[in-house]
Amino acid sequence: MTATALSRSAGNPPSPGERFGKHVLFTCAALSALLGAAVIVVVALETVRFFGQVSPARFFGGLTWTPLAEEPGFGVLPLVAGTAQIAAGATLLALPVGLLTAVFLRYYASGRTASVLNAVVTLLACIPAVVYGYFALNYVTPAIRSVWPGVEGFNGISACLVVGLMILPTIVLLSREALGAVPNSLLEEGVALGATRRRVLVRLVVPAAAIGIAGSVVMAAARAVGETMIVTLAAGNPTGPTWNPLEGVRTLTTFLAQASLGDIPAGSIEYGACFAVAAVLFLLTCGMHAAGGALMARGQRGNPGAARS
Amino acid sequence: MSESRRAGAGVAIRGPIGAMGVAAALVTMAALILLTGVLLVEAREVLDWRFFLDPPSRVAAEGGVGPALAGSLWLTLLVAAIAVPLGVGTAVYLAEYAPPTRLVKAVESVLTNLAGVPSVVYGIAGLALFVRGLGLGPSILAGALTLTALTVPLVVVNCRKALRAVPDEFRWAAFGLGASRWQVVRDQVLPAAAPDIVAGCCAALLRAVGAAAPLLMLGAVSFTTFAPDSPNDPLTALPTQIFAWAARPQEGFLALAAGASVALLLLMAAMHLVLFAHRRRQRGTSA
Numbered sequence: 001m002t003a004t005a006l007s008r009s010a011g012n013p014p015s016p017g018e019r020f021g022k023h024v025l026f027t028c029a030a031l032s033a034l035l036g037a038a039v040i041v042v043v044a045l046e047t048v049r050f051f052g053q054v055s056p057a058r059f060f061g062g063l064t065w066t067p068l069a070e071e072p073g074f075g076v077l078p079l080v081a082g083t084a085q086i087a088a089g090a091t092l093l094a095l096p097v098g099l100l101t102a103v104f105l106r107y108y109a110s111g112r113t114a115s116v117l118n119a120v121v122t123l124l125a126c127i128p129a130v131v132y133g134y135f136a137l138n139y140v141t142p143a144i145r146s147v148w149p150g151v152e153g154f155n156g157i158s159a160c161l162v163v164g165l166m167i168l169p170t171i172v173l174l175s176r177e178a179l180g181a182v183p184n185s186l187l188e189e190g191v192a193l194g195a196t197r198r199r200v201l202v203r204l205v206v207p208a209a210a211i212g213i214a215g216s217v218v219m220a221a222a223r224a225v226g227e228t229m230i231v232t233l234a235a236g237n238p239t240g241p242t243w244n245p246l247e248g249v250r251t252l253t254t255f256l257a258q259a260s261l262g263d264i265p266a267g268s269i270e271y272g273a274c275f276a277v278a279a280v281l282f283l284l285t286c287g288m289h290a291a292g293g294a295l296m297a298r299g300q301r302g303n304p305g306a307a308r309s
Numbered sequence: 310m311s312e313s314r315r316a317g318a319g320v321a322i323r324g325p326i327g328a329m330g331v332a333a334a335l336v337t338m339a340a341l342i343l344l345t346g347v348l349l350v351e352a353r354e355v356l357d358w359r360f361f362l363d364p365p366s367r368v369a370a371e372g373g374v375g376p377a378l379a380g381s382l383w384l385t386l387l388v389a390a391i392a393v394p395l396g397v398g399t400a401v402y403l404a405e406y407a408p409p410t411r412l413v414k415a416v417e418s419v420l421t422n423l424a425g426v427p428s429v430v431y432g433i434a435g436l437a438l439f440v441r442g443l444g445l446g447p448s449i450l451a452g453a454l455t456l457t458a459l460t461v462p463l464v465v466v467n468c469r470k471a472l473r474a475v476p477d478e479f480r481w482a483a484f485g486l487g488a489s490r491w492q493v494v495r496d497q498v499l500p501a502a503a504p505d506i507v508a509g510c511c512a513a514l515l516r517a518v519g520a521a522a523p524l525l526m527l528g529a530v531s532f533t534t535f536a537p538d539s540p541n542d543p544l545t546a547l548p549t550q551i552f553a554w555a556a557r558p559q560e561g562f563l564a565l566a567a568g569a570s571v572a573l574l575l576l577m578a579a580m581h582l583v584l585f586a587h588r589r590r591q592r593g594t595s596a
Contacts, residue, residue: 018491022406028398029407032461033416035395036423039434039458046437097333104330113334120338126577127344128519130548131570134555138563139347165340172337198324219425226427228522229548233555253522256429260526266441278433282426289425 047279050272083251087224089160098171125169133233136162154236154248167220178212212299218292228253351567377550379536387453396464404472423462431459432526447528450540467509471502521548547573
């Protein structure tokens with residue numbers, strides 16, 4: 001990084017054509033920054049306008065979310081709770097499978113197996129969310145109901161399972177990156193000292209990568225928080241708040257998707273509510289993304305030291 | 310004790326961790342096989358040439374994905390034409406040209422964080438910015454611009470990673486031989502990073518093509534009788550078409566949703582083939 005910074009003044013003086021090329025690149029960067037800023041500013045502005053109509057205390061403190069009722073409730077907490085329920089469930093389901101797959105890929109799979117498994121994980125990551133949603137509603141839910149008839153047609157379990165499947169590649173690929181930062185010598189030294197491979201993996205290697213793995217989990221959970229189509233299709237949108245995973249779940253994202261199906265007049269209070277919910281979603285996922293990224297970076301940096309000690 | 314025989318990679322599966330790893334890998338593979346298998350079995354009765362050309366219909370058996378497929382093709386082309394040059398240019402500027410000022414660092418961190426924002430947020434922002442702000446209405450163009458906003462941060466992040474992976478020695482050596490910065494970027498850095506840049510752009514485009522939530526927020530239609538033939542036509546695309554069909558409980562629409570999913574996956578596979586063709590050509594020229 002510093003080397004690149006030092007070299008900024010290096011090189012021959014640019015010709016007019018090269019200066020033009022630099023201007024083109026600068027324009028690209030400026031436009032990208034502008035586009036990103038426009039997204040942030042428009043969400044922020046509409047949210048501020050919404051807070052002119054509904055006080056932030058009512059929004060963050062209220063316990064009912066019924067924007068279309070005669071006496072509308074604009075408490076966002078039930079939506080946040082639904083989101084947390086889905087994200088936590090999905091992450092808990094995906095973590096063991098994802099971490100074990102990553103360990104398997106890094107320490108057990110041989111060339112051929114590893115490349116097939118890699119391709120499978122990459123393909124899973126490519127499948128669009130709406131296809132997963134279709135699968136959840138029409139195959140996973142009936143399968144769950146056939147063994148457990150008490151489950152409703154729209155339910156949180158099916159959503160958790162399939163969102164878990166969707167974030168699985170994130171956990172596998174990022175955890176493998178975290179494990180990759182652990183030097184191979186750690187495993188070799190441990191085994192040379194007479195410990196079993198399993199013991200070295202469980203006691204030394206995975207703990208050494210723990211911070212990076214935690215980062216990968218936070219990144220995956222952030223994706224689960226933002227997941228819209230699977231949750232909308234599989235968990236539906238019951239009218240009241242619910243804590244029962246056997247019933248439908250209402251999340252920040254399903255509210256947005258359901259609101260878009262009806263026609264919301266611009267400037268109305270429901271329109272503002274959509275932006276306020278989007279702002280919450282934005283801050284939540286941004287925060288998690290940044291935290292996950294920081295953890296992963298710390299895992300990468302910390303690892304040579306962790307291996308020495 | 311037998312499990313400690315060899316420490317390197319590529320050993321036989323021994324011990325409980327290995328067994329659990331195999332089990333986890335099998336679960337992952339089974340999920341993919343189940344998913345694609347179910348799609349193909351469910352879609353087998355609707356998949357024929359007519360299906361890819363006909364408009365959707367109230368009668369399930371007569372429905373097709375013609376307009377949605379055309380819409381997705383439009384979106385792919387427009388997003389590829391706008392977001393890829395914009396994102397790659399931004400990444401190159403940030404990595405190779407930008408002075409390390411506070412503003413540049415802020416732009417970088419904003420773009421990095423935007424890459425983690427869920428697509429539905431771009432949808433609602435696009436609704437205010439493009440559909441209503443610029444008065445584009447729920448058109449293909451509004452959809453393409455919204456997907457561009459979603460794709461650019463991903464392209465920038467992926468390309469930054471690719472450019473960072475090019476060793477500084479490449480740059481130093483070229484500078485030492487008297488190359489200008491532009492020559493260094495064009496002749497050394499970009500060729501070295503090209504495979505990763507193409508792969509990164511492809512991954513970002515695949516995400517954009519499969520995104521349903523933002524288009525839903527913009528007001529995409531799922532029952533249009535004609536295929537869009539200009540960017541000003543009403544927004545329709547495969548992901549939102551799948552959503553509309555998947556949520557209908559009536560018999561017959563499930564097969565349509567599966568068929569549309571297969572069409573979407575085929576479109577994505579075709580994009581992958583373009584990537585592979587590019588890679589092969591590159592290998593050909595560099596050899």
